[in-house]
Amino acid sequence: MPLYVDRGAPKLWRKICAETSIEVSLVVENWKPLLAGLIFQYIHGLAARGIHYLHRPGPTLQDIGFFLLPELGEDKAYISETLFTFIFCSFVLWTFHPFILQYKKIYTALVWCRVLAYLVACQILRIVTFYSTHLPGPNYHCHQGSKLARLPPPESAIELLVINFSRGVNYGCGDLIFSSHMIFTIVFVRTYQKYGTRRCIKQFAWLLAVIQSLLILASHKHYTVDVVVAWYTVNLVAFYIDKKMPELPDRSTGLTSLPPLPVSREKDSRGMEEHHKLLSGVSVEISN
Numbered sequence: 001m002p003l004y005v006d007r008g009a010p011k012l013w014r015k016i017c018a019e020t021s022i023e024v025s026l027v028v029e030n031w032k033p034l035l036a037g038l039i040f041q042y043i044h045g046l047a048a049r050g051i052h053y054l055h056r057p058g059p060t061l062q063d064i065g066f067f068l069l070p071e072l073g074e075d076k077a078y079i080s081e082t083l084f085t086f087i088f089c090s091f092v093l094w095t096f097h098p099f100i101l102q103y104k105k106i107y108t109a110l111v112w113c114r115v116l117a118y119l120v121a122c123q124i125l126r127i128v129t130f131y132s133t134h135l136p137g138p139n140y141h142c143h144q145g146s147k148l149a150r151l152p153p154p155e156s157a158i159e160l161l162v163i164n165f166s167r168g169v170n171y172g173c174g175d176l177i178f179s180s181h182m183i184f185t186i187v188f189v190r191t192y193q194k195y196g197t198r199r200c201i202k203q204f205a206w207l208l209a210v211i212q213s214l215l216i217l218a219s220h221k222h223y224t225v226d227v228v229v230a231w232y233t234v235n236l237v238a239f240y241i242d243k244k245m246p247e248l249p250d251r252s253t254g255l256t257s258l259p260p261l262p263v264s265r266e267k268d269s270r271g272m273e274e275h276h277k278l279l280s281g282v283s284v285e286i287s288n
Contacts, residue, residue, distance in 0.1 A: 012100070019099045026109035034109070037116025044123045045163040048175040049151075051130055055174035057149040058136035065217035065224035066138070072218045074140040080215035081170070084181050087208055091188035094196070098251070105252045106195050114241075114248060118187045121237045129177045129229075138220045142173035149173055179222045182230035185209050190238055195248065 027034065060066075072079060095111050098104040141148040148171050154160045189205040196202055213227045 051174040137173040178229040
């Protein structure tokens, strides 16, 4: 449904409405890959929960990362989760910046189509690997004797299908090779590297990704192999997908053929020019 905006409305509000109109049309056009990507996040959660039922706690394997890095301990395990939450939220906010900021290079819906494609491909490989080889979890709650190391047999199908994502992320066991945290981190950082505009933020993002890797190992949430495999697998998958899928349009070079935003007053040439400038990120001065 088109949005009607009075030309006398504040510039920021007109910008948000114009962007919403464009993004809604893109979501309608690309709803299938978007919905499929979101549904697969649930499927990935089911798979991670399923491997927890099969997890067999045992002695922690020898690991060079555990040997070289100081152990954070169970009481400081929140540090790596805090950093991951910061990376996750920062990326999500960045993808919605075209609704507010003047300069814009991406379309939010199209970026999320590409991000979900990366995630789904990597998660399929991840599910195959951790179901192929079962390793004893190195995390503290996965050790032998812990009540959380194994899930009790499900009493009903509903129990299998209902997922507590927060509990699964923090207290899962068995879904090791390769790290899901690193999948999201590398996908987000790599996406900003390609479509972001600030060089300093790109460098800082890669630094955070490295720190995230070290914190995961120091928290004993994954073995070193889980992190190392994630680094090259995610990048190879993203490289392959970028080669197979068409490149996303660059808004900084001008508008593509997208539907215009209707206005409530006469659609004169000046109004249309202002609308196009708002969408393309060019500053517009309106005289009363």
